[in-house]
Amino acid sequence: METENQTGVLEFILLGLSEDTELQPLIFGLFLTMYLVTMLGNLFIILAVSFDPHLHTPMYFFLSNLSLVDICFSNTVVPKVLVNIQTENKAISYLDCLTQVYFSMLFPILDTLLLTVMAYDRFVAICHPLHYTVIMSFHLCGLLVFTTWIIGVMISLLHISLMMHLTFCKDLEIPHFFCEVTKILNLACSDTFLNNTLLYFMTGLLGVFPLIGILFSYSRIVSSIRKMSSSEGKQKAFSTCGSHLSVVSLFYGTGVGVYFTSSVVHPSQSVSIASVIYTVVTPMLNPYIYTLRNKDVKESLGRLLHRAASCL
Template sequence: MLLSFLFPSRKVSTMVPGNQTQFAEFILLRFSEKPNEEGPLFGLFLGMYLITVLGNLLIMLVIGSDSHLHTPMYFFLSNLSFVDICVVSTTVPKMLVSILTQNKAISYAGCLAQMYFFLLFACLDNILLAAMAYDRFVAICHPLRYAAIMSPHLCNLLVLFSWIISFLNSLIHCLNVTRLSFCTDHEIQHFFCDLAEVLKLSCSDTLFNYIFIYFVIGLLGILPFTGIILSYSQICSSILKIPSAQGKYKAFSTCGSHLSIVSLFYGTEFGVYLSSSATHSSWKSTVASAMYAVVTPMLNPFIYTLRNKDIKDAFRRLISRIASSSSQ
């Protein structure tokens, strides 16, 4: 995806005012420094990357080709699948090329580009999950008004709003990084240009950067998560009022896949990442980042395929159409 930094340039350092050194590139230390472990790591991440891309492309193809799935719920799901492909394509290809070429360098501009796109798509993931929770809230708590509330116009506006907010968020973060200077240490303890790890290398004052990060976590992290919690509290309350057990199961099954993805996404991001940050372990932080940046997008298609009857039925209809057309 980001070809501009898959082939990093040679390192050149120049002096800037204040006797600081601005490096033309950084060094990504990846997961392991042992050569005998890099082969299995390459195979593992290549396999996960291909599964993620093919699985999410299949979800998008099934939704786009079946008119029964042209609803707000699956409109948001197709956007989520596209974002998941972009998330892994921002980080994994560069790491795979790095392992193959044994070149751990990434240019300064390439690092900023990788950081920008990762923040963009990670933020999109977060907001889209909140939009999907609102869709399920309206479908279960206000079923008679669902078609009027979740109109195509509103769905398009929610997705457009998600893109605009994510674009501005990542742009401001990267602009804040460009004003920083970097001294002698230019080794990033990560497999991609993670914002927090890059800030650790700066010899400039990063107070404003961290203030903005905490502000964004509160606004674009906690606020959507709170919205999801409130939506599902209302959903659970409405489901409990349904008299029949079959009705309760049918209502809950419509949001079971989304709830699984929300649990996986926030469970890995908040639980694993925050606990590893508390131990100040760069290796644990890297593993935690891989969990929500690589593993979670890979599992999303399986969750929706295995737990969603509509997707499975649409997939069978797609296979039948392909088989019919090939036999003619």
Template sequence: MEPSYNTQMSEFLFLGLSEEPELQPFLFGLFLSMYLVTVLGNVLIILATISDSHLHTPMYFFLSNLSLADICFVSTTVPKMLVNIQKHSKVITYAGCITQMCFFIFFAGLDIFLLTVMACDRFVAICHPLHYMIIMNPRLCGLLVLASWIMSALNALLQSLIVLRLSFCTDLEIPHFFCELNQVTHLACSDTFLNDMVMYLSSVLLGGGPLTGILYSYSKIVSSIRAISSAQGKYKAFSTCASHLSVVSLFYGTLLGVYLSSAATHNSHSSAAASVMYTVVTPMLNPFIYSLRNKDIKGALGRFLKRKTTKGSIFLGLKKCP
């Protein structure tokens, strides 16, 4: 029997994390809370780094960009899922699906590039401390961030454009809670060889390449730390990159775990549930990791909140004056 093509389709259907009606209110509350915590935590990191002159350094410049990328990353998937749960709907339009996929790939790639840039920054800070400010000058930092944005955008545009050439069957159910590239591609009835090749090549170059750079940077960092004679010096050197190492381990660990487990089990619902780790949980935990393990961030956040509280008290005091 010939497959039924639907070149004029207008929408896809999400199967989501669960089809049980009684679980929908719980999922709505859980993901709304996680989304609000993610946005609030990352906004506070951005405001703290902008408002405190002590944090106007390359490391915190990259961190503020990572926080912005995390806010956008989680905003590509969670709001649509919340709207669908609230409306008791599973639908996303074809245009909306392609748009969501494009932005998801873009901000996921941006996260990867920024984590790599931050690893290079820590490498220079620990292995070449005397030349740190000369090497990591504002011009280079700006170029590194700009290059990260441009490469992520080009990759997302390429991946999305080659999906547009596909024809889809009448079975348009996505076993996920967002338009994940691999899931959407596998719904196509037309030949997906080019899409698969571009997808795998992109994963190797834009996934494996940055990971190799991060591992190389930390191998050099570990060698430099081992060469330090005093225990206090070793602790101080390690503490400067502990937060970043924790975030890298969390992001890559959950990402690789999801794709390795999905490849082994071929269970779409399990893969969708596991994807929550790197799409929602990791962006939510990043601000906590950086604030709890970093005295500068904690101090800047404390001063920022204290200033806002003081200004609010003064404003209320003036308002009560006759």
């Protein structure tokens, strides 16, 4: 296959998690189950926040946006995996692959920035409670979410615009279950120095600085909690912060690690498995981490389910 001037008709081959045909039904079942649980859990969060006036606060506004991003992220990756397994066709067109690359970069960026914004929200709520409603106004909350989307869209577009100028070799097999940016760059015949430089820079910028902001916020939060005299207040503060920290740890421990390791080592099964955690497992667990630790959300979901049952 000629690579020059045929970029628009190229097809890539997604090798998936395993080429063992006996494992395909198991992989299909696991992905389908996690996908349905992700959709259901995050949808419940969005509905609970939307219909319950008690949850119309900045904290739950950011949480509902995080759930929306997780739904979109799962829809970017999982349906294609399920279709490929069901049809036994591992091919993905050049355009579809670039589209998947774009969205698989956009939504993790949004996750990172939203988690940082949520840490700032908890910092203001616990360290400056008397000024919380003034500082975290509806206007500021909307502006913060809008800014995260603008940053994510622009950075993802920049990566894609550079990738569109690449030519590819005859070996178009991707050792992954979706079109991940570093795997695509490894297949390029043309020079990818600028692409890799931008990738390293943006991964460091969006991985390190938000994490520093989160850690700084929680260092101040812990200091403020220790000064609280009420044990009930301490417990409530630790409950909301614990949920957020659990999600942050899960996301950063897998997502950022995958981007660094997959850029410097040869493709391996461990990298693909780690990718499953941050692309599928993390979006699935986020709503349950928050609901199991949050009394307000559990009560709201109970009222929502009771209302739905009464309408049947």
